[in-house]
Amino acid sequence: MAVRLSPPDPADLHPIAGVELGFAAAGIRKATRPDLMLMRFAAGTQVAGVFTQNSFAAAPVQVCRSHLAAQAAIRGLVVNAGNANCGTGARGLQAAHDTCAAAAALIGCDAQQILPFSTGVILEHLPIDRLVAALPRCVSGLAKAHWAEAAAAIMTTDTVAKGASRRLDLNGTTVHVTGIAKGVGMLQPNMATMLAFIATDAAVSAPALQLMVSRVANRTFNRVTVDGDTSTNDSFVLIATGCATQAAGHPPIESEDDPAWQALYAAVTEVATVLAQSIARDGEGATKFITVEVAGARDEAEALKVARSIANSPLVKTALFASDPNLGRLIMAIGNAGVVGLDTRGVDLYLGAVHVIEHGERSARYREEDGAAAVAPDEISIRVLLGRGAGQCTVWTCDFSYDYVKINAEYRT
Amino acid sequence: MAVRLSPPDPADLHPIAGVELGFAAAGIRKATRPDLMLMRFAAGTQVAGVFTQNSFAAAPVQVCRSHLAAQAAIRGLVVNAGNANCGTGARGLQAAHDTCAAAAALIGCDAQQILPFSTGVILEHLPIDRLVAALPRCVSGLAKAHWAEAAAAIMTTDTVAKGASRRLDLNGTTVHVTGIAKGVGMLQPNMATMLAFIATDAAVSAPALQLMVSRVANRTFNRVTVDGDTSTNDSFVLIATGCATQAAGHPPIESEDDPAWQALYAAVTEVATVLAQSIARDGEGATKFITVEVAGARDEAEALKVARSIANSPLVKTALFASDPNLGRLIMAIGNAGVVGLDTRGVDLYLGAVHVIEHGERSARYREEDGAAAVAPDEISIRVLLGRGAGQCTVWTCDFSYDYVKINAEYRT
Numbered sequence: 001m002a003v004r005l006s007p008p009d010p011a012d013l014h015p016i017a018g019v020e021l022g023f024a025a026a027g028i029r030k031a032t033r034p035d036l037m038l039m040r041f042a043a044g045t046q047v048a049g050v051f052t053q054n055s056f057a058a059a060p061v062q063v064c065r066s067h068l069a070a071q072a073a074i075r076g077l078v079v080n081a082g083n084a085n086c087g088t089g090a091r092g093l094q095a096a097h098d099t100c101a102a103a104a105a106l107i108g109c110d111a112q113q114i115l116p117f118s119t120g121v122i123l124e125h126l127p128i129d130r131l132v133a134a135l136p137r138c139v140s141g142l143a144k145a146h147w148a149e150a151a152a153a154i155m156t157t158d159t160v161a162k163g164a165s166r167r168l169d170l171n172g173t174t175v176h177v178t179g180i181a182k183g184v185g186m187l188q189p190n191m192a193t194m195l196a197f198i199a200t201d202a203a204v205s206a207p208a209l210q211l212m213v214s215r216v217a218n219r220t221f222n223r224v225t226v227d228g229d230t231s232t233n234d235s236f237v238l239i240a241t242g243c244a245t246q247a248a249g250h251p252p253i254e255s256e257d258d259p260a261w262q263a264l265y266a267a268v269t270e271v272a273t274v275l276a277q278s279i280a281r282d283g284e285g286a287t288k289f290i291t292v293e294v295a296g297a298r299d300e301a302e303a304l305k306v307a308r309s310i311a312n313s314p315l316v317k318t319a320l321f322a323s324d325p326n327l328g329r330l331i332m333a334i335g336n337a338g339v340v341g342l343d344t345r346g347v348d349l350y351l352g353a354v355h356v357i358e359h360g361e362r363s364a365r366y367r368e369e370d371g372a373a374a375v376a377p378d379e380i381s382i383r384v385l386l387g388r389g390a391g392q393c394t395v396w397t398c399d400f401s402y403d404y405v406k407i408n409a410e411y412r413t
Numbered sequence: 414m415a416v417r418l419s420p421p422d423p424a425d426l427h428p429i430a431g432v433e434l435g436f437a438a439a440g441i442r443k444a445t446r447p448d449l450m451l452m453r454f455a456a457g458t459q460v461a462g463v464f465t466q467n468s469f470a471a472a473p474v475q476v477c478r479s480h481l482a483a484q485a486a487i488r489g490l491v492v493n494a495g496n497a498n499c500g501t502g503a504r505g506l507q508a509a510h511d512t513c514a515a516a517a518a519l520i521g522c523d524a525q526q527i528l529p530f531s532t533g534v535i536l537e538h539l540p541i542d543r544l545v546a547a548l549p550r551c552v553s554g555l556a557k558a559h560w561a562e563a564a565a566a567i568m569t570t571d572t573v574a575k576g577a578s579r580r581l582d583l584n585g586t587t588v589h590v591t592g593i594a595k596g597v598g599m600l601q602p603n604m605a606t607m608l609a610f611i612a613t614d615a616a617v618s619a620p621a622l623q624l625m626v627s628r629v630a631n632r633t634f635n636r637v638t639v640d641g642d643t644s645t646n647d648s649f650v651l652i653a654t655g656c657a658t659q660a661a662g663h664p665p666i667e668s669e670d671d672p673a674w675q676a677l678y679a680a681v682t683e684v685a686t687v688l689a690q691s692i693a694r695d696g697e698g699a700t701k702f703i704t705v706e707v708a709g710a711r712d713e714a715e716a717l718k719v720a721r722s723i724a725n726s727p728l729v730k731t732a733l734f735a736s737d738p739n740l741g742r743l744i745m746a747i748g749n750a751g752v753v754g755l756d757t758r759g760v761d762l763y764l765g766a767v768h769v770i771e772h773g774e775r776s777a778r779y780r781e782e783d784g785a786a787a788v789a790p791d792e793i794s795i796r797v798l799l800g801r802g803a804g805q806c807t808v809w810t811c812d813f814s815y816d817y818v819k820i821n822a823e824y825r826t
Contacts, residue, residue, distance in 0.1 A: 054745065054748035054749055055747070055748040055749075055750075055752060055755040055757055056744045056745065056747065056748035056757050056773070057748075084741070086741065086744075087740070087741065087744050087757075087770070087773065087774055087775060088774065088775075089772075089773065089774040121741060122740065122741025122742070122744065122745065123740045123741050123744065123770075123774075123775045124775075231745060232741075232744070232745055232748055314727065314813075327500070327535065327536045328497070328499065328500065328534060328535025328536050328645075329535075331469045331499075331500050331535065331536065331645070332467065332469065332535065332644060332645055334468070334469065335467035335468040335469035335470075335645055336467055336468075337468075339468060342468040344468055344469050344500075357500070357536075359502075360469070360500065360502065361500055361501065361502040361536075362500060362501075362536045362537075400727075
């Protein structure tokens with residue numbers, strides 16, 4: 001049950017000139033629903049990505065890194081749901097390469113120009129024959145309008161497809177930003193079983209695009225946490241076809257100093273924020289969407305430590321599931337964040353607009369019923385002021401419910 | 414429901430010469446059961462302790478640190494269950510001091526010679542009047558045989574009282590080591606809502622005792638984790654009365670180079686290990702007791718990072734609750750441990766005696782039914798070999814069940 005989250009209206013997802021999408025039911029996840037997705041990009045498209053920090057990076061992640069490092073002109077990507085192709089050794093790497101080779105043959109490019117992505121069960125071999133057999137159907141159905149279907153095809157235990165879109169003016173030309181993502185469990189800092197693909201028809205140089213994808217990831221997907229675990233397959237890819245601005249005769253955006261970079265960055269951040277929040281709203285078993293904001297830290301890193309300590313605490317998350325304003329667990333989580341030399345007398349905490357902790361103690365004006373009212377809704381805001389400096393950050397998470405245990409205890413059965 | 418854990422048989426808990434214990438129902442936790450405990454120590458007793466690293470260290474922890482730092486000759490301690498006296502500011506500190514003063518007046522010493530401990534709800538003021546009113550009953554009932562009753566009096570959401578005892582020969586004199594603990598939620602590295610008191614009638618100098626308490630904590634209580642949260646009140650105190658060995662004319666143990674130090678350290682470690690494991694067995698909602706052993710790390714700290722990453726992963730813990738040998742989550746947790754430069758091809762993993770991951774991949778001989786059989790019992794062993802060095806460690810934890818959510822969602826209601 002996702003918290004205030006609906007699938008995107010296909011009409012709201014702007015097509016991106018230079019991006020076509022196709023999908024098919026390959027029978028990797030379930031026989032009856034699409035679980036394979038292919039994107040084809042126009043010549044000249046730039047692609048940049050950020051990937052999991054997990055030591056057991058999956059085979060497709062390794063292949064993506066290698067293809068991007070080789071500065072191949074990426075012409076397409078393939079995503080399968082239902083199998084992560086991770087912990088599968090040389091055979092798994094071969095399967096990822098075979099995926100690229102098959103897609104490349106179909107759309108007429110080199111295998112190195114394809115990026116492969118997988119999500120699903122770990123340590124099982126990818127049924128590469130079924131995947132390859134279904135690829136021609138992806139290609140024959142390629143269309144610019146298929147963003148919503150693509151969002152559905154990459155889902156695993158997601159209950160709602162995730163997509164978002166923006167339109168903006170760059171130097172008199174209308175450009176678009178459209179993205180899709182899948183998330184759910186194993187989510188935490190550094191993205192975790194999350195795949196996100198955001199495309200724009202603006203033109204951006206490779207270094208300017210790499211800077212943008214890193215910075216957006218840090219401000220959005222890396223600020224979502226469901227259970228503190230991170231996956232072996234997370235990937236966030238940013239695609240710039242250039243089809244809109246090049247047609248208007250504009251050169252590619254080369255640097256963050258260009259006002260167009262800033263405008264595009266803002267739009268991509270908006271799309272990524274919607275997608276990141278959607279992932280928390282659809283966290284496994286989520287009944288509450290929780291925003292944790294920390295300010296007054298020495299720096300942003302310190303603020304992030306405190307926000308994650310709260311957002312990852314099972315004790316805080318189970319209390320919020322019960323709509324219990326359990327102040328003790330909140331200060332416990334703040335105190336555990338590893339902030340060196342924290343003077344707790346400088347700490348204030350608000351639940352919504354209710355001032356509950358003042359100078360490190362329960363506020364004299366705090367009434368339990370006010371706290372209870374603040375955590376009763378399905379959207380909860382927690383704000384911590386550390387009183388040490390100007391560092392701040394925001395993290396999104398969800399509560400920990402019976403259904404979280406149920407879903408994760410029964411995931412494979 | 415604790416995993417294979419029974420309350421200690423009072424007959425198995427050896428009295429410690431120089432330690433008397435009393436208890437009373439003060440009405441702090443529930444009106445009908447003992448929730449206050451006092452220990453009185455013979456003159457000449459040495460006491461050393463280790464305490465929570467949480468920034469919001471509770472008032473009693475602050476007072477304990479100050480009394481121990483002042484090198485006061487500790488003559489007693491007071492423990493209340495039901496209220497943690499944490500986040501209570503100046504009034505909380507005063508309540509902890511008042512506790513010491515009241516106990517000191519009753520047993521005839523200075524307030525500085527008493528150590529106070531509290532466990533329970535955070536951010537509520539300690540009902541000091543009720544505590545002080547009940548102390549005379551603790552004192553009038555003081556007896557050397559009351560270890561089991563003391564273990565019961567300090568429980569909060571523990572379902573089973575925890576105690577252990579050993580007897581050993583030191584240079585021809587029989588000495589004893591007896592300990593009690595309470596644990597349950599908010600457990601993780603660095604001890605967390607855990608109180609443990611271990612006493613011996615051997616004589617140990619202050620520095621040698623401090624070394625022993627730190628080293629024992631590191632090998633036992635700091636190796637238990639229930640949910641990755643740490644509390645504001647954890648304390649582990651080691652008490653050496655010296656009554657047995659001084660009566661025999663032996664001087665105090667002065668240094669770890671003394672073979673008697675090593676023998677006593679081994680016995681205290683055994684008692685602490687039983688207590689620490691008891692805490693994991695009685696973790697909130699626990700249905701499985703899980704031992705995670707990591708070897709082949711560069712050093713012990715690296716082994717500990719990997720063991721804790723596994724033991725704290727909600728995804729691993731929910732899978733084990735379901736008796737699901739979910740190998741993917743195990744390698745995910747290993748990969749998330751932050752081991753720099755981990756070559757996953759060197760990683761092996763066993764569930765019980767079943768070799769499941771070999772050189773970073775699913776073992777060719779692995780059969781799902783063997784894995785399922787290995788995680789079916791209520792005691793599960795996970796062994797990871799990293800293939801990088803000689804560092805190793807063992808961590809104990811429990812699974813994550815529906816009841817964990819239920820207990821924590823309803824704790825205060």
